[in-house]
Amino acid sequence: MPQYVQDRLNIYDAILLLQGLGNTILLCLGGLGLGLVIALFVGLGRASRFRWLSWPAGVYIEILRDSPLLMQLYLVFFALPLLGLNVPIFVAGVTALMLNSSAFMAEIVRAGIQAIGKDQWDAARGLGMGYIRIMRHVVLPQAFRVMIPPGVGLLIGLIKDSSIVSVISYIELTRVGQILTEKTFLSFQVFGIVAALYFLMCYPLSKLAVYAERRLKVSG
Amino acid sequence: MVNVKNIHKYFGRLHVLQGVSLDVAKGEVVVIIGPSGSGKSTLLRCLNYLEPVQSGEIWIDGIRLDHHRTNIRAVRAEVGIVFQSFNLFPHLTAIKNIMLAPVVVRKRPENEVRQAALAMLAKVGLHDKVDAYPSQLSGGQQQRVAIARALAMQPKLMLFDEVTSALDPELVREVLEVMKQLARDGMTMIVVTHEMGFAREVADRVVFMDEGRIIEEGTAAAVFDRPREQRTREFLGKIL
């Protein structure tokens, strides 16, 4: 059907794709930024030796990791209005992504902290440093390096996960793909391009993660 | 039994075997000595085609190894090899390690193979370790199981690649005893080793290799006590 092919080649569709791409990036930035902050605190709590901190953190992490992101998205989308807040779909999407990624990131934080051997703690305590100072000047800087390779992996996962926000009709990249496919029936071409755009975002990051891991091993 | 004719082997650019020729008769025990990197392990591994050669010929019992029609698996079944790192199958017990190849490759019935395997374990002195896993055995015991496993295929030729080098000193003797008995029973053996005492006792011939070439060969007494070549003297001076 030539007219559809001509429709597909038109510039507005390309602009729509770029808009979708932009919105995907916005979703990820929002989810990552806030998610990291939460993850830091939850991860610290999980690594703590106080049961009353590590246990609730554990429950938070497990629930978010052992249930589908789709469910979490629906929950946020339908729950927030009940609290009286009229949320735009962008906020619902970012919130769900933020909560989900914070759980996985918290585990990465915990592993990073626990990777710092006891010797470091002994040395720092011997120098008279308290918990917060030790964390700030000794443990976290070292843990940060350890967290980078899995952290990049998490970012890749986040970019892919953002596609789920399409189900609440937010116009990110996957939703644009659905719209264009409905219009042109050219699924392979449309989703081929959509997939290629995701690939272009994720693949370089995956190479970066490998590089970061290698550098981590070398410098010990 | 074994005829090696002027073989050359390369690992990439490295000329590991430079025109090696060797003949081993049936029932003969040949010990190969030399510094590390001399190519002696590589030579051994070429004999059962674990490593291919780039030029030259290798004949085992009248069959040419690198001929395209040769059934390598059939040849390998007739050549037993024991490795420095034992390479036992960790998920199988000692007796199952020994039984696997005769059942699967030679397709012998299981109870026949089991009887033979039990006899083999007794022969190497491990009749009480029939159902032990490799992780439960000492290095010397594992190596003896490895020898039994190779023998279970009733090979015509046995190759030993520095089989005691990875063992604690007190465990070396039990493995060498098994090998000496094997030699006395008439097995054709090619042994790469540093154990000079073993060589003196059972070797019919000692071969000294260095930098991919055979430098000297002769009886144990001849090579150890009256080495002809300068390099042989240097090497022996370092280790004796």
Added chain:
Amino acid sequence: MLLDGALTTLHISILTLLLSIVVGTVGALCRMSHVRWIRVPTTWYVEVIRNTPLLVQLFFIYFGFSQINIDVTNYTAGLAGLVVNNGAYLTEIVRAGIQAIHKGQFEAGYSLGLSFRQLMRYVVFPQAFRVVYPPLCNQFIGIILWSSLVSTISVQDLALRGKELASTTFRSFEVYIVLTLIYVAMTLTISGLLKLIGRQLFRQPA
């Protein structure tokens, strides 16, 4: 009604796992092949799948079938998408399992006269299975959770049934909380069971 959905979810997850293991094993052997035109396309397959979202892959296949006028049930399209996706991850898992095996094992096996197939069956896979079991269990849990995406192409799994229930009762929030808890319960139970089974299977006298 939710029970139906849960059964469908389990059903499609188990099928996906089994088929993905087949794809993954073939894929792993291809990834390690010396033949370039087998190894390289397999590597592309793995990299493309791992760097694109599952949802896009599902849509690609689901709408793709209708584009080329092949009539398949939603279930089949969903299953196909899930298998294509997980097959790539399984390829890497199986490959790691095989590569974890010491080279000497291959040498010993070949030296005894074993053929490639015999070596794989009696020596390599039994050992690789031990290595592969934990990541395999994790992957299965992932399959159960991500299978919820087939609800977007109208497969009547737990997620879709839940959504229907929510819209008919108008009590979305409670329904989704329950749904989430059901998924968590399923996940924790299954992973606990798998851990127990693992401990039994791999019990060797120390």
